[in-house]
Amino acid sequence: MIRVLLVDDEELVRTGLAMILDGEPGLEVVGMAADGAEAVAAADTLRPDVVLMDVRMPHMDGLEATRRILSRSLGTRVVVLTTFDVDEHVYDALVAGASGFLLKDAPAAQLVHAIRVAASGDAMLAPSVTRRLIARFSRPRQPDPEGALAALTPREKEVLTLLAEGLSNLEIAQRLVVGDATVKTHVARILAKLGVRDRVQAVVLAYRSGLVQVE
Secondary structure (H helix, E strand, C coil), rough: CEEEEEECCCHHHHHHHHHHHHHCCEEEEEEEECCHHHHHHHHHHHHCCEEEEEECCCCCHHHHHHHHHHHHCEEEEEEEECCCCCHHHHHHHHCCCCCCCEECCCCHHHHHHHHHHHHHCCCCCCCCCHHHHHHHHHCCCCCCCCCEEEHCHHHHHHHHHHCCCCCCCHHHHHCCCCCHHHHHHHHHHHHHHHHHCCHHHHHHHHHHHHHCCCC
């Protein structure tokens, strides 16, 4: 059972999300919070698998709440909810460790999928939105030859570049003419070498390091 905490300052939004998720097999809404401070306290108490986090809230915003929740190493994943598809605060949340984001008007099936993906340890990386967001707000700089990227093999750097294009494992496998299992192995090694949580964090690092150029 995937345990979900809902965080939004609008009661109608929280109620609507709860109605959607409670009807899904394998999902359980274990709590709700109206601001970031409540979210941090609820996460400490309830230990949810996934937090659906609004960004703009009073008292403590979703960005600070995301940082605090993920700094506690509770195994909780955060998926950010936003009204805007390009929002600087959402980029900051990704840097803070959030496992992707969704628009609040996303279809119910996409919301459920995002929760399941986050709970599995992966992240949402929609090429049409997330890649544009990262590219817009990253501040690229020249790669540090002594930095984390230096540990990657040429093939791993190639895979990371394709991840930054928003390609799935299957699409990368087709592009490189290798098996899907091989790509999964490459991705796992990339995450381990870079010391990041998931592919979103790896792509953020790829842009910030200059491996992938902002278009």
